[in-house]
Amino acid sequence: DAGVIQSPRHEVTEMGQEVTLRCKPISGHNSLFWYRQTMMRGLELLIYFNNNVPIDDSGMPEDRFSAKMPNASFSTLKIQPSEPRDSAVYFCASRVGTNQPQHFGDGTRLSIL
Amino acid sequence: GNSVTQMEGPVTLSEEAFLTINCTYTATGYPSLFWYVQYPGEGLQLLLKATKAEDKGSNKGFEATYRKETTSFHLEKGSVQVSDSAVYFCALSGAQGAQKLVFGQGTRLTINP
Numbered sequence: 038d039a040g041v042i043q044s045p046r047h048e049v050t051e052m053g054q055e056v057t058l059r060c061k062p063i064s065g066h067n068s069l070f071w072y073r074q075t076m077m078r079g080l081e082l083l084i085y086f087n088n089n090v091p092i093d094d095s096g097m098p099e100d101r102f103s104a105k106m107p108n109a110s111f112s113t114l115k116i117q118p119s120e121p122r123d124s125a126v127y128f129c130a131s132r133v134g135t136n137q138p139q140h141f142g143d144g145t146r147l148s149i150l
Numbered sequence: 151g152n153s154v155t156q157m158e159g160p161v162t163l164s165e166e167a168f169l170t171i172n173c174t175y176t177a178t179g180y181p182s183l184f185w186y187v188q189y190p191g192e193g194l195q196l197l198l199k200a201t202k203a204e205d206k207g208s209n210k211g212f213e214a215t216y217r218k219e220t221t222s223f224h225l226e227k228g229s230v231q232v233s234d235s236a237v238y239f240c241a242l243s244g245a246q247g248a249q250k251l252v253f254g255q256g257t258r259l260t261i262n263p
Contacts, residue, residue: 041193068249080194080239080253093250128193135244138184139251141193 039063041142043129049148055117058145061110062131070139071104071114072128086112119149152177156240156254163230164262171225171257173214173240181242183216183223184251188237197238232261
């Protein structure tokens with residue numbers, strides 16, 4: 038079974054550039070979550086979708102961040118313009134059912150110079 | 151609101167030692183409880199779960215029992231190995247319909263040979 042697939046695995050770019058992170062959830066999973074992990078703040082939920090609809094985006098730090106889920110098998114997290122403080126590991130996770138565990142991708146390590 | 155409090159890390163043990171990582175939670179209703187493990191450079195992986203009071207989750211020699219009276223879900227292992235070195239996260243979901251995973255801050259475990 039393929040797990041949650043994220044791309045790219047690593048991204049290094051200069052501040053001000055647009056960054057797009059991609060996620061393919063596990064087939065059949067109807068919920069998708071975007072997290073950010075840093076040493077200082079730990080694991081933070083940014084946004085999650087149910088059946089492709091954004092349910093809670095209260096964790097999105099600023100208007101520079103946006104997320105979309107155009108279909109059940111694909112989601113993007115975009116940062117425009119990027120800033121050095123956005124440097125972190127970004128994880129995508131998916132789940133089927135409310136009380137079922139989330140399955141995480143391997144993450145995208147983002148460095149903004 | 152819902153919250154999870156984990157034992158402060160880091161924790162350093164010798165191989166074959168007994169491990170306990172404490173986790174307590176605050177939630178309304180009847181959440182499901184999880185332990186996730188994160189190995190270096192990887193995403194979070196589900197280690198074990200329990201969905202109702204007095205359930206015991208177990209996997210790879212790790213165990214945790216859902217204790218409603220003490221609102222706890224402590225992680226234990228009788229004899230740790232060097233390969234158990236990782237960061238461990240306690241989490242809950244499903245409390246009063248909440249779909250988000252609420253994570254503890256994580257506990258870094260290092261096992262020395």
